[in-house]
Each structure stands twice: as structure tokens, then as C-alpha cells.
Amino acid sequence: MRRADRLFQIVQHLRGGRLVTAQKLGTWLEVSERTIYRDIADLQSTGVPIDGEAGVGYMMREGFDLPPLMFTRDEIVALVAGARMVRAFGGAAMARAADEALVKIGAVLPDTEKDRIARTEIHTPMWVVSDAAREAIDLIERAIEKRQVLT
Incomplete structure (x- = not known):
């Protein structure tokens, strides 16, 4: 090594x-x-x-970030697929974060990998998450982060 x-x-x-x-x-x-x-x-x-x-x-010590991370081709596909699923089914804040992550990933990929990612499809049910549902998901995510009980 x-x-x-x-x-x-x-x-x-x-x-x-x-x-x-x-x-x-x-x-x-x-x-x-x-x-x-x-x-x-x-x-x-x-x-x-x-x-x-x-x-x-x-x-x-906490708070240390080490860019850039090196991902394998399969890890990149998994990250993109996961981000697309979050974008489709997550709360509004999480969907925006997933979009931003996809932009960052796309910005550093070689063209050959961009083609592979473009061919990776996520098949979703024929329903769409409503704005009200996304707001509720955001509320739940914030409560989890703050360890608050929702009633």
C-alpha cells in the first residue's frame, strides 16, 4: 500500500x-x-x-472533514440512486439537499461516469408526494434531529 x-x-x-x-x-x-x-x-x-x-x-476530534472522498463506481451509482429517491419521496428540505448533492456529484464526475449515472433509473410509483406531505416530513425530520416528541 x-x-x-x-x-x-x-x-x-x-x-x-x-x-x-x-x-x-x-x-x-x-x-x-x-x-x-x-x-x-x-x-x-x-x-x-x-x-x-x-x-x-x-x-x-469532531468536526474534521476530509475532502475529497474517493468513491467506487458502484458507490457513486448507489449515492445517486439514493439521492434521487430522497428527492422523490423526502421532505422539501431533504429534497433540496439531495438536488444539491447530485449537482456536486455531477460536477466532479468524468464524462464516462456521467453517462452511466444518466442511464441509472429509479422507477417510482405513479403517485407524487404533495407539498403538505413534504412539509409534514420536514416537521418530523426536525423533531427527530432535536429529539422532540410530536403529538
Whole structure:
């Protein structure tokens, strides 16, 4: 595995929000603990917010985003299909977010992948979600996010 790939994998693994030891990372990535210690130090020196220490473990502070993510062709198709379903059946806010996500995905895809995505169809029932239903879905989504009970 290339070093860049290994660093990316370390960041991805630490994003899980739990304490991970260098030994576990080394076993998972098939490298020595010493290599993991060097990699963690290099990541920290570039500004990646990793907390922890040797012998105890490491974890990523919340709020760290790592663009760009690399998706396989099948993952992209799954994301597009899911976004289209949300656009068709979600609340108004979620449908707008799905549209924005589709625009962002489309902006970075090579032409060959855009063609494949265009051929991916979502077959939906012959009914349409009304504006009132979308508003109700938005209300439910906000209540879930705020952990509020609806009556």
C-alpha cells in the first residue's frame, strides 16, 4: 500500500470517534506500530486534529472533514440512486439537499461516469408526494434531529 493511501486509511479509521491504538492500526494496515507513530505525527503536523499518545491510543476530534472522498463506481451509482429517491419521496428540505448533492456529484464526475449515472433509473410509483406531505416530513425530520416528541 502506498504511504498516501495508508495516511488516508488512518484518517478514515480515526473518524469513527473511538479510541484506536497504534497496534490495532498497524495490524489493520499490515505495518509496524513504529510506522503508525510516524504517520500519526506527520498527520498531526499537517493540521489533522488527532488527539492521543503512544501506548494509549488515538482519536480524531469532531468536526474534521476530509475532502475529497474517493468513491467506487458502484458507490457513486448507489449515492445517486439514493439521492434521487430522497428527492422523490423526502421532505422539501431533504429534497433540496439531495438536488444539491447530485449537482456536486455531477460536477466532479468524468464524462464516462456521467453517462452511466444518466442511464441509472429509479422507477417510482405513479403517485407524487404533495407539498403538505413534504412539509409534514420536514416537521418530523426536525423533531427527530432535536429529539422532540410530536403529538
